[in-house]
Amino acid sequence: MSNQNSQTVSDQSRIHLAFVTDEIYSMPTTVAISSLKENCSPENNYTIHIIANEITDFSREKFRECECGNIKIEIYDKSLDKRFFDIYKKDNDLHVSASALLKMQLSDFLEGIEKVLYVDGDILIQQDLKELYDINLEDCYAAVVKDLISVRNINHLRKIGIKNKYYFNSGVMLLNLKKIREDDISNKLIDYRLNGKNHFVDQDAFNVVFGENVKYISLKYNYLNKFHDWMDAENLSAFYQEKIPKSKNKSIKNAVIVHLGTHEKPWRYNMGNLTKLYLKYYEKSPYKEYELIIDEFIDPAIYLDNLIKISKFESLKLRDLIEKLQWHRKQYRILTKEINLLKEKIHVDSAELYEDYIKLEIDLDQINGELSSAKKQLRTIKKSYAYRIGKAIMWFPKKIKKIFFR
DSSP: OBOSSOOOOOOTTOEEEEEEEEHHHHHHHHHHHHHHHHHSOTTSOEEEEEEEESOOHHHHHHHHTTOBTTEEEEEEEOOOOGGGTTOOOTTSOTTSOGGGGGGGGHHHHSTTOOEEEEEOSSEEEOSOSHHHHTOOOTTOSEEEEEOTHHHHOHHHHHHTTOOOSOOEEEEEEEEEHHHHHHTTHHHHHHHHHHHSOOSSSSHHHHHHHHTTOEEEOOGGGSEETTHHHHSOHHHHHHHHTSOOOSOHHHHHHHOSEEEOOSSOOTTTEEOTHHHHHHHHHHTTSTTTTSOOOOEEOOOGGGHHHHHHHHHHHHTOOHHHHHHHHHHHHHHHHHHHHHHHHHHHHOOOOHHHHHHHHHHHHHHHHHHHHHHHHHHHHHHHHHHSHHHHHHHHHHHHHHHHHHHHOO
8 A cells, every 4th residue: 555654553562664665676675575474473563664766556566465464565655856866886886776865764754653674675584573673772873783894894984984983784774763853863864975975875874974873783683695705703703792603504594684785686696595595585475476587696706716827927916916806806796787787678578579570571571562663663664655755855955955054
């Protein structure tokens, strides 16, 4: 059901979730909701608020199909501020849509609701969310999970001028909407995004504006599928101050929310067990009748072995080797982005295309036949006495004109 102004839900036990989506992320968002349906407790009631930026009626219907006994869907049609139209992630990685900026205005959209769990559309929910939702926010703006950028890329924190001890990921946030309204945070977020230093679409703004007025929660509530690739289990355990399994697959299995937050998506590429897990919920989603086209993913890290071999001949130092590897990875990302954009823009049915081709061939044959007939008629006319006499009559005045009017 479409609803522009959500009514206050009197049932205090109801769990409020919010997604922001556009047409591109509509399918993954329904899969995320389907994973919740599969794993939530039937005793808990959920209202899922879909903040929709220009989605089609088809996508709207798919969201409605996600409703069931204890899950209610509310759809809000919202347009992105024109000032944000040209905003994108600074490294040309377009897997994060500018529509994500609408999450800055959740406190305005969800009137009467004091708390909401915001989640990105590229997540899978593997357990009931009541434990997460019931976390006491006290006077904090949000409960969040620390991001490894805090230690892996300290320069990023310096570039945006953030002095927080930790940087958090904005893909899963339990938001204190009451506190956010009181402190006019939505306008502060928008102002920072327009005038501050940003690399990510929305994440830097949330980190700067929220500051350290956040509560850090367990990694299991926002486990990015790349965490074990970026850091070993021992260092992960030290950073998050909790025991992290050595196995990436075990960490994914234990996670309440798995966040597919990098540009490689398991609904686009064959990512092994992650794609199998995704397909499990895709096949329970409203899109299950549509076959996913999954490409083989070639990790750009495979270039490393080749570069090491090349370095022996080019006498590359380690720094040069790293720079070359980074260049290859960047080129791979750029090409992948361009291919994905083309795939999203091109939707041509091969059978329909072949029918059009045959029709054009028939039309062309007909035109060629008419042209051939016209040429034949012209040749016949040129051979006739009438044509020759007419030509002579036309020739004589022209000749006279040339003689007397030179």
